[in-house]
Amino acid sequence: MATAADAVAESTGPQAGPNRPLWRLRGARWFAAAVVVAQLALVANGYRDAHNYFAFQPFNESSTYAVELARVLDDGQRVAVPNGRWEGYDWNELIDWGPLRSPWRQRHAFSGVDAVVDFLDHALDWMADNTPGDTETRYWEATVTYYRNARGPHVTVIRSHDRELGGP
Amino acid sequence: MTATTSSVAAAHRPDRFHRWLSDVFDQPASVRGAAVLRIVLGPCVIWHLRPFLADALDGITYHDRFQQPWWAWYPNAPEGLYVALLWIGVAAAVLMTVGWWSRIATWVAFAVVAYNLFLSQTHFHHNRAFLVILLAGVALCDNGRALSLDALRRPPPDDRALVWPIWLLRFEAAVVYFASGFSKLIDPDWVGGRVLHDRSVRYQNEVRDALGDTLADPVLEVVTARAFHWVLSPAAVATELFIAFGLWFRRTRLVAVWVAVAFHVGIEVTSHVQVFSVIAIGALALWAVPSTRDRTLVTPSRWVRWLDWMARFDITVTPGASWCMVDRDGTVLEGREARQFVRTRLPATFLFSRFWRYR
Numbered sequence: 001m002a003t004a005a006d007a008v009a010e011s012t013g014p015q016a017g018p019n020r021p022l023w024r025l026r027g028a029r030w031f032a033a034a035v036v037v038a039q040l041a042l043v044a045n046g047y048r049d050a051h052n053y054f055a056f057q058p059f060n061e062s063s064t065y066a067v068e069l070a071r072v073l074d075d076g077q078r079v080a081v082p083n084g085r086w087e088g089y090d091w092n093e094l095i096d097w098g099p100l101r102s103p104w105r106q107r108h109a110f111s112g113v114d115a116v117v118d119f120l121d122h123a124l125d126w127m128a129d130n131t132p133g134d135t136e137t138r139y140w141e142a143t144v145t146y147y148r149n150a151r152g153p154h155v156t157v158i159r160s161h162d163r164e165l166g167g168p
Numbered sequence: 169m170t171a172t173t174s175s176v177a178a179a180h181r182p183d184r185f186h187r188w189l190s191d192v193f194d195q196p197a198s199v200r201g202a203a204v205l206r207i208v209l210g211p212c213v214i215w216h217l218r219p220f221l222a223d224a225l226d227g228i229t230y231h232d233r234f235q236q237p238w239w240a241w242y243p244n245a246p247e248g249l250y251v252a253l254l255w256i257g258v259a260a261a262v263l264m265t266v267g268w269w270s271r272i273a274t275w276v277a278f279a280v281v282a283y284n285l286f287l288s289q290t291h292f293h294h295n296r297a298f299l300v301i302l303l304a305g306v307a308l309c310d311n312g313r314a315l316s317l318d319a320l321r322r323p324p325p326d327d328r329a330l331v332w333p334i335w336l337l338r339f340e341a342a343v344v345y346f347a348s349g350f351s352k353l354i355d356p357d358w359v360g361g362r363v364l365h366d367r368s369v370r371y372q373n374e375v376r377d378a379l380g381d382t383l384a385d386p387v388l389e390v391v392t393a394r395a396f397h398w399v400l401s402p403a404a405v406a407t408e409l410f411i412a413f414g415l416w417f418r419r420t421r422l423v424a425v426w427v428a429v430a431f432h433v434g435i436e437v438t439s440h441v442q443v444f445s446v447i448a449i450g451a452l453a454l455w456a457v458p459s460t461r462d463r464t465l466v467t468p469s470r471w472v473r474w475l476d477w478m479a480r481f482d483i484t485v486t487p488g489a490s491w492c493m494v495d496r497d498g499t500v501l502e503g504r505e506a507r508q509f510v511r512t513r514l515p516a517t518f519l520f521s522r523f524w525r526y527r
Contacts, residue, residue: 062366
């Protein structure tokens with residue numbers, strides 16, 4: 001009976017080695033080697049990257065977080081935004097992304113606390129850039145209280161960049 | 169004597185390595201595994217694009233919600249073009265499944281799914297990353313040579329093509345299990361059961377909703393017990409690592425496939441992971457030995473032909489004959505033994521067969 005190796009060796013298919021230009025044969029090897037190295041690098045990078053992109057570390061934490069959102073006005077006054085609604089805007093409608101939905105409630109930290117805090121940081125900037133009708137808020141502030149794998153509470157404060165007020 | 173033996177062995181090592189490299193990169197073999205995966209990936213692409221399409225039908229795209237670009241230079245498609253691309257992805261997925269313009273369709277589906285993934289970091293999920301990788305690997309392979317309309321319209325001489333993309337996909341699939349298992353192994357909170365225990369306690373209401381009080385009480389008593397997770401968590405880690413390594417070796421491969429299927433079904437039941445379970449089970453087809461019809465089978469049953477998707481057997485149906493199977497190494501099995509062996513090699517029946525007798 002022919003073995004798998006024999007079946008391969010006896011092949012004379014249209015893509016067999018001798019019919020292909022050398023640069024394609026070598027190119028395939030270099031390409032495959034590059035993919036292997038890149039994938040291993042991404043896996044290693046997952047141990048320092050909060051989001052562990054392409055590092056395949058699902059269900060890495062069982063952490064929770066809750067956010068106290070506040071607007072800081074031009075005069076320095078800090079105004080709480082308890083349900084994410086202010087001046088006709090709604091956090092949930094604007095952000096509209098599951099992991100950051102209703103963050104004022106205790107939520108599971110999707111992909112871990114560090115990833116959520118990083119996304120929240122960018123979300124505050126995005127809010128600052130996409131709420132032109134808000135003419136009062138200088139910047140956004142979020143006080144994040146989190147439990148990392150049920151240990152805590154830990155608190156961290158993040159804020160958006162400053163907004164330009166009193167435009168044209 | 170020992171020194172001579174080892175130097176001879178060392179001299180043969182590069183030869184074996186070069187032969188392996190040549191087998192992997194230069195010699196064609198069956199691409200049926202990639203074809204099976206192509207068929208599985210088609211519906212998964214549609215399933216994956218479905219929420220984006222549903223939003224698009226409501227007039228919402230990524231432009232209308234929080235997004236976190238990966239790179240500043242990455243092109244943002246205007247709303248109309250973006251929606252058109254999603255529909256093109258769906259069309260490509262349908263063509264992939266039926267195998268019409270198989271390879272082009274797979275490249276197009278890959279391009280749409282990858283473009284969508286890299287529009288915003290908020291689109292990232294591990295299962296989507298794995299989907300993109302699998303699509304790329306299958307597209308690199310001449311996957312239309314088997315199980316496709318392409319093969320029906322213009323029958324190729326055989327189902328063989330270069331299989332280095334399959335080896336690359338095997339590596340990627342193994343990395344997914346290894347990276348997941350190893351990261352948990354070195355995390356004391358995970359391997360010690362803290363992570364899973366905390367999740368079980370937090371989501372016990374969902375178990376109660378799903379099972380009802382009478383059934384949920386005894387189940388929850390077990391799954392919310394701390395001691396249960398001292399066992400479950402290391403077992404989950406060991407399972408992932410076993411699959412990562414077990415798939416590479418012929419003696420453990422079938423067991424690893426069986427464990428992987430059970431593992432993914434378990435994950436899907438307890439935590440919904442979008443397309444991950446289905447594509448991971450589909451990717452197990454890549455581990456089939458890339459040769460076809462190299463075992464001969466005489467059988468009275470027609471059903472074997474219908475269930476032999478991986479073309480493991482050269483089948484002769486003879487009404488009234490008894491079962492007889494000749495394996496790759498010349499081993500002859502007859503009657504009940506042959507029938508049981510065949511069941512271990514058919515995708516639809518191997519899960520229910522006594523595979524440990526026929527590794």
